Amino acid sequence: MMRRTCRNLRSFLILAVIVLSGTEVRSDSYDHKYKFTDQVPLYANKVGPFHNPSETYRYFDLPFCSPANVKEKKEALGEVLNGDRLVVAPYKLEFLSDKDSEVVCKKKLSKEEVVQFRSAVSNDYYFQMYYDDLPLWGFLGKVEKEGKTDPSDYKYYLFKHIHFEILYNKDRVIEINARTDPNALVDITDDKEVDVEFMYSVKWKETTIPFEKRMEKYSQSSSLPHHLEIHWFSIINSCVTVLLLTGFLATILMRVLKNDFVKYAHDEETADDQEETGWKYIHGDVFRYPKYKSLLAASLGSGSQLFALTIFIFILALVGVFYPYNRGALFTALVVIYALTSGIAGYTAASFYCQLEGTNWVRNLLLTGGLFCGPLFLTFCFLNTVAIAYSATAALPFGTIVVIILIWALVTSPLLVLGGIAGKNSKAEFQAPCRTTKYPREIPPLPWYRGTLPQMAMAGFLPFSAIYIELYYIFASVWGHRIYTIYSILFIVFIILLIVTAFITVALTYFQLAAEDHEWWWRSFLCGGSTGLFIYGYCLYYYYARSDMSGFMQTSFFFGYMACVCYAFFLMLGAVGFRAALFFVRHIYRSIKCE
Template sequence: MHADFRIGFFSLLTALLSLSSVDAFYIPGWSIKSYKDGESVPLHVNKIYSDHTQLQFAYYELPFVCPPTGRRHLGSPLTSGTSISLNLGEVLRGDRIMLSDYELTMGEDKECQYLCSHQVDRRALNRAKEIISGGYVAEWIVDNLPGATSFVTVDKSRKYYAAGFKLGYQDFSPSTGKPRYFINNHVTLVLKWRKAPGKAGLQGGKVIVGFEVYTKSINAEERKDNGCPDKPLSVENGMELYLPANSTTAPEEYAALSYVPPAQEDLDDGATLTIPYTYSVYFREDDTIDWSNRWDLYFVNQDDSSRIHWLAIVNSLFIAGLLTVVVAVIFTRTIRGEIKAFSREGSLEDLKLKPKRKRGLNGAKSPRPSDKLSEGLLEQKGDLSTDADSSSDDEAIEDITGWKLVHADVFRPPPYGGLLAPLIGSGTQLVFMATGLLVLSCFGVLNPSFRGGFVSVGVGLFVFAGIFSGYFSGRVYRTFGGLNWRKNTVITAILVPGLLFSLIFILNLFVWAQASSTAIPFSTLMGLAALWLLVQLPLVYVGSWYGFNRIGSYEHPVKPNAIPRQIPAQPWYTKPSVSIMLAGLIPFAVIFIELIFVFKSIWQDKSGYYYVFGFLSVVSIILILTVVEVTVVATYMQLCAENYHWWWQSFFLGGGSAVWIYLYSIWYYHSKLHIMGFTSSLLFFSYSFLACAVYGLLTGTVGFLTAYAFIRRIYGAIKVD
């Protein structure tokens, strides 16, 4: 029944998402858009981004590019400058897609087409220089394909794409050594096509399988009357972003220079520079690329990376295999042997009444008082039968050690259980969300062409999984002896989402101040708040009511004593800080190699797309298995040290690898990235912290549920009469 409900839930959610984002939703081989000769092919402009910063900007908000004119394209009801409706994921990733003035007609080549001549003042000129020096690239889109700069491998055996193209380049003056900036004011667009499959191809339809952009900087003087350059393919002089120097404080000093310090430059002197923009369009047939595989050029290194992914899987399997052996030994030899001993000797309560003999420094058992009294009677040799009986009693008594001694305290409710229960509920919510995302990604529903789909579906899954959050939180809360289930419901629904929303809102203020498209619009924030409070909160309430009132608490095989047992001094390896770091290191070693690709995709290749979800799913399964086994081993060692405070400990043991991931992100920032500016650094560390916190909450919940099931199993197998 529960499985049918989950399958139906995911099917319904997928259907709703596909209907709400028809333009973006796409599965390879489906939803093919074909064009006939003479049909208009729209070109959309999106944003600019850089590897040196986390701040992105909408393309049409740049003061030095041609603004949209509002012209209507052939056969299209939309005018240039019209914003395209975006899904939630696209908005959150900073997309601002608008229809451009570039006219592309299927099958029609244009050697040169004039776009506009745009006048820029000194402020716009300085802004252009900042953009160029910051290494920004622009993203244009044709038929859902991002415009790309093409490259060829060193051996010229393969061609690959890097999404985006540069807006200009920087050079240095040979005479003064000052920087010179050139803007790429001419673009050559190459669209590769092939015959459309199926019936559309028989009717003359063509599909686009490649979109390449080649840039060039062309001087304003070397042009014809129509605005096009004389020789667009061979131009020696570029379009330099230069206006004669001026200064309000020291004109004599800088009169002969083209560079003036910004503090002494008069930005409002009325001087302007006219930048002409032109473009060329070429359509080329290419039968070597299938439409369903047209994204492969963006992933040219997939063959090389596949070997590394397989290495990561082998490494993960090796670590998980060693842990499996350890857990198997604990279960089959240690715990099962002790349980069998209990079955032979009687109940745990009977054995507990027998005195425990201590061992001396050399490992020998200390004598009982009765042994000392009878030593003179038995002389030195003693009675053999008595020695045999005492030896068997000693073995039974010696079994009452470690985890068996804390049976009456192991299910004692933990301190701050009212906080742990909501965390476990939110953790199960994340488990369902992550599982759904991986399943949909492996089946191809979520893929690079579904722009923003991963985030959109993730938010939807998280919200609708609120019912599972409330269910588990309610049951755990009642197991801890809680009575006010409505209060627990509110905490569960608000605690984790509220902290995430608050931190994102505060970070958004810094991005708003930079006028970046990375800033989440206020309307989107209000929509997220409404989704949280009006959809998730009721779902958490329903799940909590069902889990707390209808199902009730979990049953325990042992009832706790009225007086807690005193915990002895703990060995160094069971101390919380040490055990959490050691337990977290092993899962981190499992995912380390795959983590390199994830970090590179997110922080370095902002235009790139993570696509190896099959490998990610396998590594995730091994990761969860490793977390389960590490938690079992660490919890067993803690119980053997007669420490029954395992509730919170198991949660932190499961999430311990999040600490290592955050430490890795700090190292990654200093060694791999070239991020500049306070805001970008703040965004990096804050979002890294949020990601690690979410990951730690997910794996911590897995660790808690694993330890809980493990302890119920071992204490339920012995007789406690």
């Protein structure tokens, strides 16, 4: 059944890519088979500073030799969201056709163009292209310092010759590498007009690598023994954390609970008028509905949807959908699956809200729909405005924005409403083992470390410590040029994260109830989701200590979108923690006799 579900999801995503991509440039060969001198599609994608992955620009934004009519490749939704803007490159790399020092064009660079190129070289600009869907990169130039410390004395050079080395197996392209000739340079240090002759050469070599394995070279870095050792160390570290935590719970909680059950049973037999203490004392208040129950239900619904989204993404990753440089597949999957799972959010939120005797379920449904999408939309509006100001490829075209709005209006919202109606009509009742008293008991004064913020700090630290080693590789992949492909290890770490989050929330909930504090509803959600705050704290560390990113655009994109990601983790793990705490509280109060 699961295999059939995965196959159906994969087929749906492929269909979505075809529908959203429209008519593509017909120079693509769908079977990637070519004959001698056939034109193999070569697309120039983007240029940008090497250390700022979000700050990318169109290839012809720099004054390269451009044709009179620049042919753009029609792209899928995910490719546009990824910042890809493919155009037909000026190089002609026919199949099995060697070329030596072929001239692209001769051009006189004006002073303004020289300044533009020099600024790009000084910022370590690179270019990215795709040849038969194989990625290739190269730097635009180099800076010679020659031991000088004054930047005004540096020499700036532009590479004018690119050598393409292409490997083939029979009638298919297997690999391509681009090398710049270190001797073919143009001095662009001074602000003066420069004559430049852009050239390229091509060399074809035969290989025995099969076509099916041509993408493996891009994921080899993740599978190197050194990196695998670190990944396994991360899992071992996480497993030790889980074992210590579960051991702690099994040893402490189970013994304490057993003693509590024996004590309460003995008290009932010997002294009926004896005053109750501990968590049994608040049995008449523990199931009293919390404040802001509509917000809690909406948070639980959004968290459940994000949890379902994460599980489906992992399924697609494990079956091989997100192979290296499958352009835009992840973004397409995120958009489509999020739209399709909105019914889960509506059903969960409305059902739980009605169980808590809520009456205005329509308002609750509106709150559920905007709880995550609202902050995400506001963040996107700001960051897209920044990208437009920078003329970067991260700025979404108007047509793409219209497509996303239509998906939200025609798929997300209707499914949210249908899920809400189904949840409202489910007629499920809240399962409370104890009757709630008319008036709430007063919560006794508690020490500072039993407050909400200290408890959140304790609850978030353990789950974060179980995943922080793996976080570096994820960040280096999302905000760098590494490729992450070991999804099986990532899935194991994710399962460990869920287990640790659930267990630590249950432990803290017990200690809270034992201190006769019956307001555990929101506390359990906040403690479960506090790991998201720790992840955002790691963002600060990664940006300033582990990366070379800089500039207003890159900084705003990094912290803006990571805030949305960490907020999603907060909602998802908060829902997990609350569900675990609710199950635990029901269990312990069902096990005792309450009058």
